[in-house]
Amino acid sequence: GEDVEQSLFLSVREGDSSVINCTYTDSSSTYLYWYKQEPGAGLQLLTYIFSNMDMKQDQRLTVLLNKKDKHLSLRIADTQTGDSAIYFCAARGGTYKYIFGTGTRLKVLA
Amino acid sequence: DAGVIQSPRHEVTEMGQEVTLRCKPISGHDYLFWYRQTMMRGLELLIYFNNNVPIDDSGMPEDRFSAKMPNASFSTLKIQPSEPRDSAVYFCASSLGQGETHEQYFGPGTRLTVT
Numbered sequence: 001g002e003d004v005e006q007s008l009f010l011s012v013r014e015g016d017s018s019v020i021n022c023t024y025t026d027s028s029s030t031y032l033y034w035y036k037q038e039p040g041a042g043l044q045l046l047t048y049i050f051s052n053m054d055m056k057q058d059q060r061l062t063v064l065l066n067k068k069d070k071h072l073s074l075r076i077a078d079t080q081t082g083d084s085a086i087y088f089c090a091a092r093g094g095t096y097k098y099i100f101g102t103g104t105r106l107k108v109l110a
Numbered sequence: 111d112a113g114v115i116q117s118p119r120h121e122v123t124e125m126g127q128e129v130t131l132r133c134k135p136i137s138g139h140d141y142l143f144w145y146r147q148t149m150m151r152g153l154e155l156l157i158y159f160n161n162n163v164p165i166d167d168s169g170m171p172e173d174r175f176s177a178k179m180p181n182a183s184f185s186t187l188k189i190q191p192s193e194p195r196d197s198a199v200y201f202c203a204s205s206l207g208q209g210e211t212h213e214q215y216f217g218p219g220t221r222l223t224v225t
Contacts, residue, residue: 031211042114042201042216043153050210088153096141096205096212097166100153 002026004091004101011107018076020104022089025070029091032065033098034074037086046074046087076106084108114217116202122223128190131220134183135204143214144177144187145201153201159185160207192224 003025012018024032030051035043049056049063049072056063062075076083089101115134123129135142143158157167162179170177174193179185189196199221203214 042218045213048211097155098214102152
């Protein structure tokens, strides 16, 4: 079935760039999303990319999509302690259902 | 808009009791989703509605779980009887069916503990 995979943990120093990776299996995925979850809170939409795009930039966030390899990445420039959270990748095909990854816990060291 | 509203935020109950979780979607959104989040299984879609009608309930784990959406501004997820393995954070999300992106907006969640 459809699957979305992410590494579980990432640790970076404040001021460095963070790169969170995601792979998905459904080649018909049309939209891919990144969500952020802070402790005790719901998921907050950060950004999304359409499958016919290779890259999307939004302030400190850069999303790269390699459709051939079904690989998605989220780069956070100048990572701050407030960026510490769990980041979820999600894929959506022709339906309204999202397939979420396991989430990557980002820890930013001061 | 206040965003997606869920109540209660925390629920502690004993095994065998009935639990009802509530959700108010963003006004105007026509899709509503119920998710469950646990450490072991991550984020799982339980059921989703379109215009108050259940479209896909394949994620509902057992008959003990039921969900309703009596009108466009209210949905419930009921567990009867509850079991300790139902302990999780339950999220409600809503989205607008028009357009292409269909971003889902999540509520703050209900943390359920069944003892």
